[in-house]
Amino acid sequence: MTARRILLVAPAFHGYGDSIAGALRRVGHEVSVHPYDLNATTGDKLRSKVLHELPSRLGSTLGEQARMRTLTARAVAAVRASRPDVIVTVKGDVLGTHYWEAVDASGAHQLLWLYDELSRMEFDDEILISRPSIVSYSPHDVAELSRRRLRAAHVLDAFDHTVTFTPIRSNELVFVGARYADRERILTTLHRAGVPVRAYGRDWSSHPIDRLRTWRLRSPQVPSARDVPRGTAYGITAGAVAALNSHTDQDGFTMRTYEIPGSGGLQLIDRPDVDQIYAPGEEVLVFASDEELVELSRRACADRAWATQIAERGQRRTLAEHTFDHRVPVLEAAWG
Known part of the structure; x- marks a missing residue:
């Protein structure tokens, strides 16, 4: 064009x-x-x-x-x-x-x-x-x-493959993003089941400044950390055991759907229709219940080699099909 x-x-x-x-x-x-x-x-x-x-x-x-x-x-x-x-x-x-x-x-x-x-x-x-x-x-x-x-x-949303980051290895299942009731319930369930978890973002953080920023007195009963830049978020998901992607009642697939595997992380997602863009069980993991999420999380913690293989396949698919560069032709056709 x-x-x-x-x-x-x-x-x-x-x-x-x-x-x-x-x-x-x-x-x-x-x-x-x-x-x-x-x-x-x-x-x-x-x-x-x-x-x-x-x-x-x-x-x-x-x-x-x-x-x-x-x-x-x-x-x-x-x-x-x-x-x-x-x-x-x-x-x-x-x-x-x-x-x-x-x-x-x-x-x-x-x-x-x-x-x-x-x-x-x-x-x-x-x-x-x-x-x-x-x-x-x-x-x-x-x-x-x-x-x-x-x-x-x-x-579709996409992953920015040009953002630089360094993987931050941890033994935790992580979530980066806004706190909604369903996400808080899921992470609380994992925490109580003994799965090491951590949520990142100002809605989760117990830091006094974050409480002021979000106009609240309490923090959820989930291990948490403050907001992080996008590059740091990529590093966190890349080095974690797995990263949660909860859509609740959303229709389209959020940026995180592409960013978690794009960064090299293992994605745990609540959308079986993700099979439109990734292969469940091969490139991402899909859960349909809290019990299934706990089971998959425990297996990822116990078998990092298995988790890494799935994450690597997800990353290859993302870089081949789901970067912002891949969306440009659709944008050009739309404004033309």
């Missing part, structure tokens, strides 16, 4: 915008990234807590409204300053009407990339149906958007 000047407007979350941009650059595109919700300094983070999050905690919508205005103004400025051929907006549900008007007025080709489900986002329906092209990780959402006669395509 012809090289394009691309503006990528994406959440700052774990630097996934930079991973997407890197893949686009490797095929010749010129890419600038606008991380629309980045709080770059400690002062920015504190202001966001006080002006945006605190009002929401107190039941007011004023904080979120102020946040939307601020993020929208920044994104509009980025569109007007860049003069791109293509604007790729990742997620973007916290950006207001003025942003989408600026995108439309730019004359650029457009693509909206949803790596979350619509049911978990706050998109205005009029904005959604006016988008010329949408890709999503959710087969359900793609089917629904297509039913509404919108141009929609399915694009």
Whole structure:
């Protein structure tokens, strides 16, 4: 495809915008990234807590409204300053009407990339149906958007093979990510069954700063550690006995689905339909109950050679089929 000047407007979350941009650059595109919700300094983070999050905690919508205005103004400025051929907006549900008007007025080709489900986002329906092209990780959402006669395509999440990391060997089963009730229940079950576990992330951490950041008094009864950068997370999953990937009620496969095997880790996943992308029992391990998860975890702890063989096959599949570079042709077709 012809090289394009691309503006990528994406959440700052774990630097996934930079991973997407890197893949686009490797095929010749010129890419600038606008991380629309980045709080770059400690002062920015504190202001966001006080002006945006605190009002929401107190039941007011004023904080979120102020946040939307601020993020929208920044994104509009980025569109007007860049003069791109293509604007790729990742997620973007916290950006207001003025942003989408600026995108439309730019004359650029457009693509909206949803790596979350619509049911978990706050998109205005009029904005959604006016988008010329949408890709999503959710087969359900793609089917629904297509039913509404919108141009929609399915694009899987991916692993960034260019992130550098060093494996951190441990005898633990690890989880890296947000704390939801079902994940807490699973990890608590493993811990009580005597499986060495550790959860990483600010939602799990008992550190006083993390408790303040997440507005809570208690921590779950699971061994935990603080948030880690993505490269460190890859090292943790690469060196652990195994890494848990719990989707609960999600439809598409999350980034972790590709990152755990991509880093060389053994993935324990709660989705039998993962057979669409990995071979269960050969490249990943699938569990259908707490009892099965405990059994698989104990076997991985006792037989690291068996676990390593599965992890290595999963890594080979990931590098062959599931990096961000493999997703670029779908993106190019979608905005073309």
